[in-house]
Amino acid sequence: MKAVIETRGLSRHYGEGDTLVKALDSVDVTIEAGEFTAIVGPSGSGKSTLLQLMGGLDNPSEGEVFLAQNNIFSMASQTLSDFRRDHIGFIFQAYNLIPVLNAAENCEYIMLLQGVPEAERKERVYNILKRVGLGGKETRLPSELSGGQQQRVAVARAMASNPDIILADEPTANLDSKTGTELLDMMHELNKSEGMTFVFSTHDPKIMERASRLVHIEDGRIINDERR
Numbered sequence: 553m554k555a556v557i558e559t560r561g562l563s564r565h566y567g568e569g570d571t572l573v574k575a576l577d578s579v580d581v582t583i584e585a586g587e588f589t590a591i592v593g594p595s596g597s598g599k600s601t602l603l604q605l606m607g608g609l610d611n612p613s614e615g616e617v618f619l620a621q622n623n624i625f626s627m628a629s630q631t632l633s634d635f636r637r638d639h640i641g642f643i644f645q646a647y648n649l650i651p652v653l654n655a656a657e658n659c660e661y662i663m664l665l666q667g668v669p670e671a672e673r674k675e676r677v678y679n680i681l682k683r684v685g686l687g688g689k690e691t692r693l694p695s696e697l698s699g700g701q702q703q704r705v706a707v708a709r710a711m712a713s714n715p716d717i718i719l720a721d722e723p724t725a726n727l728d729s730k731t732g733t734e735l736l737d738m739m740h741e742l743n744k745s746e747g748m749t750f751v752f753s754t755h756d757p758k759i760m761e762r763a764s765r766l767v768h769i770e771d772g773r774i775i776n777d778e779r780r
């Protein structure tokens with residue numbers, strides 16, 4: 553199996569002395585291509601911190617993250633920013649779409665930054681939006697879409713850059729149970745049919761049920777890592 557992300561001795565500390573918080577404490581984990589991994593654990597256990605560090609959105613106190621065999625924290629910040637854009641798709645709890653851009657433009661934006669030619673951009677956006685069940689809604693603004701539809705745009709946007717991996721931080725937390733299940737089934741289908749690798753930070757039992765791997769974190773440390 554091919555390693556997509558590998559962390560080595562990854563730690564993130566806040567404060568010092570009496571107020572020191574070890575949000576993440578020497579975590580070694582390797583995410584392999586095609587996995588559908590849920591990072592689970594109690595509130596405050598370090599799930600989001602791990603996801604943020606895996607994606608190079610935060611800096612570790614100690615340790616390393618290798619993405620596609622590249623040590624991301626040894627990169628200059630612009631290099632990291634470009635590398636992240638080309639290799640990782642992010643999905644956040646709050647959708648984080650650009651409000652003045654319509655569904656298609658939200659997806660197209662990353663490809664524009666990647667220098668993908670216009671005709672190819674349009675075709676890819678059309679196909680991806682259809683793939684996530686939003687065919688015909690290309691010109692809707694985020695405010696004209698339901699929460700579930702906005703999160704589908706966020707999934708489409710994450711896929712648009714053709715990333716190695718999608719990191720999703722509590723993607724169903726703001727959705728009702730039925731909408732969350734539909735979104736999850738769609739991501740699971742993308743995992744099965746296209747081999748897209750996903751890592752979730754979650755409390756959602758529905759994600760845990762479908763996960764091919766459950767990584768349990770407590771107090772910033774991995775206490776169990778179960779493939780099934």
Ligand SMILES: Nc1ncnc2c1ncn2[C@@H]1O[C@H](COP(=O)(O)OP(=O)(O)OP(=O)(O)O)[C@@H](O)[C@H]1O
Pocket residue numbers: 566567573574575593594595596597598599600601602753
């Ligand atoms: N900016 C910060 N300053 C100080 N402490 C922080 C900061 N961010 C996170 N922490 C602490 O780090 C620990 C891990 O936080 P993290 O958000 O990763 O947990 P989590 O498992 O994702 O929690 P939840 O399930 O509630 O989202 C917590 O104790 C949190 O209070």
